[in-house]
Amino acid sequence: MVGAYDDRDGKIWMDGELVEWRDAKVHILTHAMHYASSVFEGERCYDGKIFKSREHSARLLRSGELLDMPIPYTVDQIEAAKEAVLKANGWDNAYVRALAWRGAGEDMGVAAKRNPVRMAVAAWEWGSYYGDAKMKGAKLDIAKWRRPDPATIPCEAKAAGLYMICTMSKHAAEAKGCSDAMMYDYRGYVAEATGANIFFVKEGEVHTPKPDCFLNGLTRQTVIQMLKDMQIKVNERHIMPEELEGFEQCWLTGTAAEVTPVGSIGDYSFEVGELTKRVATEYERLVRA
Template identity: 75%
Template sequence: MAGAYDDRDGVIWMDGKLVDWREANVHILTHAMHYASSVFEGERAYNGKIFESRRHSERLLASGRMLDVEIPWTVDEIEAAKYEVMKANGLSDAYVRAVAWRGSGEDMGVSSAKNPVRLAVAAWGWGNYYGDAKFKGAKLDISKWKRPSPETIPVHAKAAGLYMICTMSKHTAEAKGCSDSLFMDYRGYVAEATGANIFFVKDGEVHTPTPDCFLNGITRQTVIGMLQDRQIKVHERHIMPEELESFEQCWLTGTAAEVTPVGQIGDYNFEVGAMARDISNAYEALVRA
């Protein structure tokens, strides 16, 4: 499958039924398009099995509740929809995107309580998120934008509106020849990349930012567990930007990114070392098991 995402063969699950890919549309006055009342999940499937599928479905419902978007489907129904759409498209290895949003209805202002909540699930083939950076080490810019305070927005929801500064930051990074961009948070601590959490290595131990103002990724949690199983000390803590100079290795984690080593952040360079390679290979083996 290739080409523009609105012009492909296949089907998409929408509100309980399979719809031709090109007909899976919404009205221009859909509330989510104007006011970002939308939450989503990105998942990867290998050999017909979606990794941590139920956790993603549970998080989708939790994200909706944080935005006052009560999704009228159960975890079991969402699970069934994901596997139905994969089967209908003949996919065993796939990227799966579930998205819920406030649709068109009686409300077209900030309020949307009278509008129905809709749900769609699409699946397609998708290779490495960072291309060959997975082997060479990704190059990151440092964003001018900061992850906001939990007092300003529901930072732990996987919500469409939270990705606005991610898109802007990634465009800037790509214009500089980088793969992605690193955010600081509202206090000045190292936070995350535009769609992935970040880890650092120093003296055989791992350091990763405390996810108190950004998403605690499912891949992040999985990798921490893998490191602890290997008796590797993991420090979840606030990291100052000036500490970047002292770290030896670095990698990103995310459902799309999986585990991608980082070779450079701004003026700081990192080795694509043994620990980064090992955890990347081990994660690939885990999700394909």
């Protein structure tokens, strides 16, 4: 599928029914456009099956609750909507985006209790998020923006508003010829990339930041369990910036990123080593099992 995302053939599920792609629209006074009252999920369908689909649907509902925005659908109904979209478009391998938001209604201010919570599910065919980085290793910038204190944001929600600094950081990285940016957290610890969690390897052990102020990704959780099954020690902890120099390998995880090797972060270089390759291979096998 090619072309702008608002001008394509196909079907999108919206508020309980399938509509033509170009007709999936919202009003300019939609609350989410003004106050970021929106949550979403990114999922991948492999050979006709969405990986961890129900977990994604449950997290969407949880994100809505965290934003005081109860979503008027059950997990089963969200599952049915996703399946309907894939079937209507004839896709067995696709990226799936489920989205819920506060729409236009009687309120047009910060408070919006009287506005309806709406939902849509779209999907499209999407290749590797980082292009050829899966072979060579992605090049990462170091972002100037930091993941906020969890006392200031609902960090366990996959909320659209929390990605503002991610977009800014990724734009700055791309302007430098990088694929993405690594972010520190509000304390100065290594946190994550703009849309993916991060892992490091040193002397046969894996180290990954403790997700106490950013989203504990489903792919991250999957990879940690894979490593434990491989009898590889995983250290979930706070990682200081100066430790980057001593790590040998690095990779990113996420639904879009899958498992993507990292070749460099700023001035620090990493090899696309055997463990990174093994994890990427095992993940690919798992999602297609």
